[in-house]
């Protein structure tokens with residue numbers, strides 16, 4: 001059974017548990033306790049106690065510990081990647097990339113002495129000075145999704161903690177092992193007890209966080225339905241909320257695109273991480289005459305992808321997270337067929353047990369009216385639409401209620417600029433299939449892909465994890 005962390009001590013619970021699987025074998029590798037309000041309350045109280053001192057600890061002391069944490073992460077990169085692959089299923093290369101992108105946020109957090117600076121204006125009136133100071137918000141909670149068990153927790157607690165807050169992390173019950181190892185390394189770096197606490201569980205634990213009066217801010221990343229719930233319920237209790245949610249990313253391929261480059265990038269965007277990524281390309285919109293060649297080559301390439309356990313060399317597509325999720329993805333493919341899509345590459349040929357595998361699937365002739373053209377699938381399924389002009393492609397992308405990422409492949413600067421200006425998504429790729437901002441910029445979903453005001457990481461996160469105090473002084 002996986003322990004949880006309260007006030008610096010790892011605790012084993014007698015609560016009911018859920019199995020944690022190795023998705024490549026379907027075997028159970030551990031049990032995660034489903035904690036409730038009492039355990040969440042104990043973690044929050046430990047955070048409140050720790051925060052009294054931590055919030056007044058000089059910034060350079062906080063940063064020195066963060067540098068040590070960063071070094072420990074570097075030293076354990078391979079181990080962390082192996083943990084990700086083992087209980088998430090993605091390939092080792094993908095897991096290594098995830099760890100690297102997470103460490104970048106910790107490196108950004110090490111810049112706190114600059115990031116946390118306020119502002120001063122002397123003589124705003126005769127003999128009067130105005131200062132803006134940044135203070136921590138208090139106790140912050142983080143609720144990540146299953147698909148990046150190391151990277152997304154690292155979007156949250158290092159920045160909150162370096163800003164002087166204490167933290168309660170509730171990892172995904174499907175992939176809790178990454179966060180547990182991160183917390184062990186964090187304690188090894190020398191952070192005081194109670195500054196980071198980890199509780200496990202699902203809806204009950206999350207609702208206890210949302211309702212807890214001593215939590216001041218909630219960082220959430222997950223599905224649209226839960227993001228909306230978290231946003232509304234936490235805000236009703238007066239908390240600040242940053243809730244990143246689902247995606248239906250469109251990738252536009254123009255007739256003048258470098259097709260070899262576009263194919264490789266679209267393939268990686270749609271099927272990398274087995275499509276379980278909020279920046280996954282979900283709909284490829286082929287413009288004008290490029291369609292037939294593009295679909296034919298894409299179909300061949302999708303069928304040639306190597307599907308298998310993430311730790312096996314040469315594998316490009318790992319298993320899905322759970323069997324029930326795989327069933328849901330297969331239902332989407334079936335519905336797509338019923339609604340008139342043509343199956344160009346059929347990943348159902350690779351359905352196999354044990355393990356939750358499903359091969360890359362390519363559907364052609366998809367329109368935004370079809371479920372596969374409109375809803376987030378979160379699996380290795382790429383839909384292709386065919387439109388006449390860039391205007392049509394932009395209109396199709398903008399008809400989605402979600403607006404996480406959109407990408408264009410073209411050799412025309414004018415087309416790329418037009419796309420960037422008009423497409424209603426917060427992260428744009430130009431000849432890039434996975435437009436992930438680096439840790440020092442915000443992860444900037446638009447429309448229903450985000451609920452709140454300030455996005456994960458970057459200077460948005462510094463704003464989110466601090467509150468401002470204005471001081472007006474007159475010394476006569």
Ligand code: NAD
Nearest residue numbers: 144145146171172202203206222223226244245246247278
């Ligand atoms: P999820 O919404 O099911 O779970 C996210 C978190 O919410 C988990 O910690 C889970 O325990 C908790 N949770 C689940 N159901 C709940 C409920 N009914 N009430 C309260 N809490 C609940 O998401 P997931 O399946 O783990 O992750 C996949 C989703 O996350 C996809 O929609 C994907 O697009 C999205 N995602 C978004 C981003 C982004 O930055 N926008 C990044 C990664 C993933």
